[in-house]
Amino acid sequence: MFLADRFVVGTCPICGNEDANGDQCENCGSDLSPLELINPRSKVSGDIPVIKETTNFVFPFADFQPKLEEWINSKTDWKPNVINYCKGWFKTGLRDRDYTRDLNWGVPVPLPEHEGKVIYVWFEAPIGYISFTKELFEQRGEPEKWKEYWHDENTKLIHFIGKDNIIFHALIFPAMIMAHGEYILPDNVPANEFLNMGGGKFSKSKGVGALLKDVLADYNSDLVRYCLASTFPENKDSEFSFDEFVTKNNNELAAILGNYINRTVVFAKSKFENKIPARKNTSTDGIEIFNYIKSQAKVTADLFDGYKLKDGLTEVMNIVRSANKYFNDSEPWKIFKTDKEKCAEIINNCLQICHSIAIAISPVLPNTSEEILKTLNKDKSDFTWDKIGEIVLENNAELGENKILFPILEKKEAAPEIKEEDNLISIDDFKKVTLKVGEVIEAEKVPNSKKLLKLKLKVGEKEKQIVSGISDYYTPESLIGKLIIVVDNLKPSKLMGIESQGMLLAAKNGKELKIVTIDGNISNGAEVS
Template identity: 40%
Template sequence: MDQPKRYLITSALPYANGLKHIGHLAGAYLPADIYVRYLKAQKRDVVYVCGSDEHGTAIPIQATKEGTTAQAIIDKYHPIMEQNFKDLGIGFDIYHRTSDPLHHETAREFFTALNNNGDLEIKESEQYFDEQANTFLADRYIKGTCPNCGYENAYGDQCERCGKSLSPDELINPVSTLSGNTPVKKLTKHWYLPLDRHETFLRNWILKEHANDWRATVVGQCKSWIDGGLQARAVTRDLDWGVKVPLPEAEGKVLYVWFDAPIGYISATKQWALNNEKDWRPYWEDKDTKLVHFIGKDNIVFHCLIFPVMLKLHGNILPDNVPSNEFMNLEGDKMSTSRNWKIEMQDYIDDFVNKENGGTQMADVLRYYLTLIAPETKDSEFTWQGFQDANNSELVSIFGNYVNRSLVLMHKLCKGKVPPLHAELLNDLDNSVIAEIASAKEKIESLLEQYKFRDALFEVINLARTGNQYMQKKEPWIVAKQVGDNGEPTKDAQDLIDNTLHICLQLCANLAILVNPFLPFTARKMCHLMKVVDKMLEWENAGKMKLLSVGYSLRAPELLFRKIEDSEIAYQLEKLRSAVVNRDTAAADETKKMEETKEEKPNVKPEIVFDDFAKIDLKVGKIVSAEKVEKADKLLKLAVDLGFETRTIVSGIAMHFAPEDIVGKQVTVVTNLAPRKMRGIESNGMILMAEDNNGKLHFINPETDVNPGAGVS
């Protein structure tokens, strides 16, 4: 396959709603940076773009938590994230932001082009509306009981206890997080991207063209979505934070964040081009450009199905590959910001990089370990013990030890200068090491081209291991004991020492080139020690044996890495445990505060007029049968006699009443509620209940027996 004319590399835009953890770093940013550094060492035309995703409900929700504005939130976290990435060696060509006017202009143009071409469709649907707040509710502004696990604080898009993806309609007893009131359904109009029109294209493009060169997990997830039947997705939403929809009839609506965020790659490229007096169009419109998206697996659907359809309709190139990583767990559990089970990039920088015994070498230690355990094909796990072992047993004892010994022995046995190579004295061991240096370049290059960064890093360390083994077999310090009358090694002995250390030093120079994509700070420190410019790190120099000139003086050796002590690991483990305790304490305090507030100030709903109340049809009913709903601890399925008919009603009272104890009970029923499915059962009404100070529920029923169907007023 011919080499592309240019490359455009992207990493998923991180939400600017808080600090990001090392799981994020390992998923979408470190692999992309490794690939980009390799491409740039190859002197290829490559642009690496990213930026903060500053729209969507996550931003105003965080603003509410911090008691500030959405704008203040993005202005706070954008520069922190940008600096975090820089401190850990992530070398974006531009780190943009979707709040920038250029992005708003680009996103609106994109929407307008699709809309004018008839690629979007308009639909009306009922969505939850908070009457007190006078606003439609995004999924994250709705909470309720999870139908899967019974967790009472599940969001309208996902339950954070069991992880199940949800829709607001699935929640039991949904409430608005803005007012605490039960939302109502209200008709609204939105623009949709009809993915179902593009099923044939996606099936051919992904499941045929890329079935063998994309990661199996990516193809598998795409196939599952396609086979399940593609549905139209809303492009707009009712929200006051985001890119305004550029249509007069769409007042109060913004572009859905899933639609506007990936367009951020294009606006970032535009800004990069403006900064560098370049033309951005070839990077998005020329088929000689190779577009690669680096993401985590939670973004597969957006980058492999939805965004490619958008790009195709807009006349842009399609991604050549989407190397998605699985999730990285932490000490036996899923890494999670909401559960405070995480290692934030800022925390690592503060504890290791910015410490007196830290520095950029410690940034490279994290890069090394995250690549070593990269979740390329399955979920992996970060442990502090594994982090310590990787540093002490591999970076210190193998890589750093080899480089240090080579420089120490050169200064001791060769007067601090690169010794000559006596070709006539080379033996099979010497030649095999020289051959291995050349073959290492080919192996690593092939693996990097296939996005197998973990395997490629192994080959780099393996070359350092080969160097250590070679030095041990050659034992130049022993050969140096063959001295003449002057007390110096004999000429024959010195010639053998020269050959050994010449090969060892050339191997060191090759290690600097090969490790540069993975550990850029280390590669530059090695260049400093060898007194060569960074230009030596260009990929074409790898595999060569004349990188360091004979007779050239090198600097005194310095340790590339330091040992990590047990006390440092113990501190990090205790810090992690304390964070969870603090989280649980804060949650308990919040619950207590809510209960106290509830006792002090009853939840009074907004005032209504009589005509509103008159719309509610209340009748007396009698429970004729009751049974528990399978896999739902809180739900009972009731058959209620209303006189004129018997209805099925699903009620969340199973924690308060045994089914057999309520058969025959009179109840007050709201009979004109729209039917609603819960756990697959259609519920046709609501039982009115009262809750005492202890949280116990009580039926609201007549004092004496009344015929079923009697009206309540």
């Protein structure tokens, strides 16, 4: 059995990286073969591989260097890191590449007398982009429509990738297309540097990173998009941390974006009967802020069109910051007392800006954008980029329901290491804890939270409210009437802005959790000892 290139590791002969793969060094980006590695070893067993002869199909990559150089030199709008990477390959000279391997997995070579030969992954993978498109439209009953995407010169093919895949998408796949003809070449390859975690590159094989489904179980999807876009490694490697989720949610999305939308809508609801206050058709009030927002929309569009998502997002947030400044400087809470008509103009402007913000944030925060439109009770008839900074909301239109867009998150503190002897308490310490039986009389899910339930308990003569993270294990309906054990003298705390006046007891083993209940019947309020 032959080892796949990636299952042979060793020292890179170019930069000395001791963990270079058999096809490429991720440290310096050099194209390698397993035979070039110094001190090669099997990634599977750690043994030194035995070299054996075989015959492979070869793609004449070197023959396409002149065409590729001419094509790359014409790309004046590509990112410098991509252009420089390609020119580095041209400088050392492109080499023909074997595109088959002797493996028991992969796409078989569809020719007789070549059983056991498979097409190497980075030759067949880009072809998959085309076959996926064909498959999609065959399933839709439009078997010829795929050609509009791959044969039409007006189509733009964009590869969003990491820098370690530049070679495959900016050189090898284009050379394959040149060899075949008929298919469109990439319009752009906006490759980014590495997004690292804990100082290392995200790598499924090395266990560095997190699965998206697991992240989305704990965090708002728009928050995830925002954090990734705002830390995008567009020009240099950047570091990702889950602590950033809390910081960016609380200090940016909640404090800047959510705060502006909420304060504007709440003011309109309380002072203008939940309606968009009327403005005069001839009003020029706030013209400076609208002109600024229009100019920012142009700057932002150019950045997004140039695949500079991080910089584009920064300019979007600058729009929101300017909106907050306009609200503060206009002081509508003061103006309302002396000139209600002028105050109406100010709040109308602020609501119009809310609509502009909904459009501007939509490329990165699509769900939040939809929520803002619902709050404004506005359809998408004016939801186009050229409407940013325009007056589109109608006077006296009813506003929709307002909601907190980004509730404050609490940072998860790392638990200190506890020695067994440090974990012992005295009987006097235990006596400080008052445990009582509580009867669940009401239960409901906490809005915007996937884990929290809000419980109303009867504990003797009093009622109290507890917020608990048990939504994954119990439905609200299943808890009604249960007699549970609660810590009755715990200081109140807030979870997701809701006061919790105690804590219920539960037992957890792995993914299983059970609330501690009473064996038999006993009155709520009974003490537990």
